[in-house]
Amino acid sequence: xxxxxxxxxxxxxxxxxxxxxxxxxxxxILLVLFVGFALSIYxxxxxxxxxxxxxxxxxxxxxxxxxxxxYLVKWFLQHFIRKSPxxxxxxxxxxxxxxxxxxxxxxxxxxxxxxxxDWFLYVLLxxxxxxxxxxxxxxxxxxxxxxxxxxGFSFAMLIFVSTALLLIPDVTTHQMTFVDALFTAxxxxxxxxxxxxxxxxxxxxxxxxxxxxxxxxGGLGLMTFTNFFAVLFxxxxxxxxxxxxxxxxxxxxxxxxxxxxxxxxxxxxxMEAIGVFLIHYVSNEKFFTNSYDSWFFSVFHAVSAFCNAGxxxxxxxxxxxxxxxxxxxxxxxxxxxxxxxxxxxVVIDLYNTVRSLFRSLFQWLFMRQRFVFLARNLNVHSRLVxxxxxxxxxxxxxxxxATEYNNTLQDHPTIFGKFTQSLFGSVTPRTxxxxxxxxxxxxxxxxxxxxxxxxxxxxxSSTGGGIKTTTFTIAISNxxxxxxxxxxxxxxxREISEDSIKRAFAVMFISFLIIGxxxxxxxxxEPEQQLTKIAFECFSAYSTVGLSLNLTPELSTPxxxxxxxxxxxxxxxxxxxxxxxxxxxxxxSHRYPKENVxxx
Numbered sequence: 001x002x003x004x005x006x007x008x009x010x011x012x013x014x015x016x017x018x019x020x021x022x023x024x025x026x027x028x029i030l031l032v033l034f035v036g037f038a039l040s041i042y043x044x045x046x047x048x049x050x051x052x053x054x055x056x057x058x059x060x061x062x063x064x065x066x067x068x069x070x071y072l073v074k075w076f077l078q079h080f081i082r083k084s085p086x087x088x089x090x091x092x093x094x095x096x097x098x099x100x101x102x103x104x105x106x107x108x109x110x111x112x113x114x115x116x117x118d119w120f121l122y123v124l125l126x127x128x129x130x131x132x133x134x135x136x137x138x139x140x141x142x143x144x145x146x147x148x149x150x151x152g153f154s155f156a157m158l159i160f161v162s163t164a165l166l167l168i169p170d171v172t173t174h175q176m177t178f179v180d181a182l183f184t185a186x187x188x189x190x191x192x193x194x195x196x197x198x199x200x201x202x203x204x205x206x207x208x209x210x211x212x213x214x215x216x217x218g219g220l221g222l223m224t225f226t227n228f229f230a231v232l233f234x235x236x237x238x239x240x241x242x243x244x245x246x247x248x249x250x251x252x253x254x255x256x257x258x259x260x261x262x263x264x265x266x267x268x269x270x271m272e273a274i275g276v277f278l279i280h281y282v283s284n285e286k287f288f289t290n291s292y293d294s295w296f297f298s299v300f301h302a303v304s305a306f307c308n309a310g311x312x313x314x315x316x317x318x319x320x321x322x323x324x325x326x327x328x329x330x331x332x333x334x335x336x337x338x339x340x341x342x343x344x345x346v347v348i349d350l351y352n353t354v355r356s357l358f359r360s361l362f363q364w365l366f367m368r369q370r371f372v373f374l375a376r377n378l379n380v381h382s383r384l385v386x387x388x389x390x391x392x393x394x395x396x397x398x399x400x401x402a403t404e405y406n407n408t409l410q411d412h413p414t415i416f417g418k419f420t421q422s423l424f425g426s427v428t429p430r431t432x433x434x435x436x437x438x439x440x441x442x443x444x445x446x447x448x449x450x451x452x453x454x455x456x457x458x459x460x461s462s463t464g465g466g467i468k469t470t471t472f473t474i475a476i477s478n479x480x481x482x483x484x485x486x487x488x489x490x491x492x493x494r495e496i497s498e499d500s501i502k503r504a505f506a507v508m509f510i511s512f513l514i515i516g517x518x519x520x521x522x523x524x525x526e527p528e529q530q531l532t533k534i535a536f537e538c539f540s541a542y543s544t545v546g547l548s549l550n551l552t553p554e555l556s557t558p559x560x561x562x563x564x565x566x567x568x569x570x571x572x573x574x575x576x577x578x579x580x581x582x583x584x585x586x587x588x589s590h591r592y593p594k595e596n597v598x599x600x
Contacts, residue, residue, distance in 0.1 A: 193310025193546020219307025310433020396426030433546025
């Protein structure tokens with residue numbers, strides 16, 4: 001009787017802790033697959049002695065069996081350790097499927113030759129790890145990790161994985177050093193475009209494919225991708241992930257986050273698809289050896305342009321002789337850069353406005369209903385972004401035309417060519433990074449204009465970098481308001497909140513601090529280089545632009561590390577990192593007496 005009572009008591013306790021055990025097993029599965037993925041990269045990319053390689057391979061051979069066992073234990077706990085056991089639950093079908101696939105692999109690998117090959121094992125573990133991250137990323141629920149910290153951590157993890165992939169021998173035409181692989185991975189993930197190697201000649205077709213994936217994921221952000229696929233695979237996302245993504249994307253209505261996420265990914269894919277077909281249509285087919293190269297060129301440059309990455313598979317970039325005077329191609333690139341840089345909130349606002357307008361027109365024309373006029377079609381943020389973007393593009397084009405008319409524009413004989421080149425010269429510093437001219441031949445005035453445009457960058461919640469157009473515009477508006485003696489900033493008949501003004505000046509100050517520190521360090525490491533070139537590279541790195549005065553490939557290893565950190569901080573945002581590291585001070589009921597401090 002005592003034994004029976006003990007077993008019943010043990011069973012009841014096991015039922016009570018079942019959920020905790022399942023969570024532990026979830027984390028164990030993720031850890032095992034991560035170890036398998038990391039060891040696969042180590043086995044492929046890093047040199048090692050024969051004994052070490054054999055030991056690592058032996059460990060890798062055991063990981064599928066271990067993962068299968070954990071999947072089955074989890075399934076057993078969820079279906080049998082309960083008061084009313086049941087054999088099947090549709091929600092656990094993916095885990096059961098993965099366990100079945102691993103079981104088939106273990107049974108067939110000794111009978112089918114290619115299943116026992118090392119490469120198949122590496123691919124199998126990598127695919128299972130990526131799928132696990134996408135499906136079960138919600139199990140990382142450390143409350144100490146704020147949304148800002150998770151956002152930065154996701155980019156750091158993506159850079160680490162991308163660096164390991166670039167070290168694979170079949171990815172490059174010659175073995176890259178670790179520093180060059182890390183620099184290239186950071187530049188691709190942070191959609192910067194700065195390169196220490198020639199993209200056209202240094203990467204194999206597989207390497208260019210990997211670079212394309214890095215740019216796409218980096219442009220939208222890993223958190224956006226993982227949660228989008230979580231919606232597809234699971235029919236929704238966890239509540240914590242909903243809060244995290246809501247803090248990053250910041251939709252107008254929190255309950256519209258999932259639809260906003262789908263709109264972001266859908267808009268990206270649609271714009272890139274349109275760009276692919278337009279680029280393919282205007283490109284010279286004779287420049288490519290076959291149709292596949294032509295289509296891949298179109299896909300790569302459409303994604304790179306929309307994500308404001310600046311990478312190109314052409315020798316010498318878009319300065320290549322086959323595309324330097326292809327003005328329709330340059331206009332398409334400009335449009336993709338602009339549509340990728342205005343920000344997803346503006347796109348969604350424009351979409352909602354146009355949809356409401358067409359709905360009212362349709363009801364008025366065909367259903368004889370009263371036409372509904374929207375007095376305020378766009379919100380202040382959208383108006384501010386569209387206005388500032390237009391002004392910066394027009395001013396940049398005019399200044400480029402004026403400074404380069406007797407210089408680089410002399411190579412373009414027609415007015416249309418000069419106009420297109422001036423437009424391209426105004427668009428590309430706004431975090432795009434493409435160049436259709438020899439950057440070393442630009443006038444000093446043009447370089448100063450580029451520094452300003454690079455520093456301002458694109459718009460918030462876009463694929464671009466910089467301090468953002470809204471930050472610059474709000475700061476200028478605040479200065480104008482102070483000069484005019486006004487106590488508040490008003491734009492489009494709306495008062496801008498004090499919090500937005502404080503953030504704008506904080507972002508500007510931090511950007512100058514980081515760029516100044518980067519310039520100072522590189523000037524120490526590279527004393528023979530001109531300060532103008534160093535400053536240009538640092539502005540380009542922080543604003544994730546990718547333009548270069550041909551200095552980046554010549555930099556030493558310490559200088560490359562400085563630019564790597566600068567690119568990362570520019571993409572993630574130093575203000576975002578500080579916001580995640582420091583705890584918010586709770587509101588206090590007391591206030592100290594106010595007193596003025598002399599400024600000027």
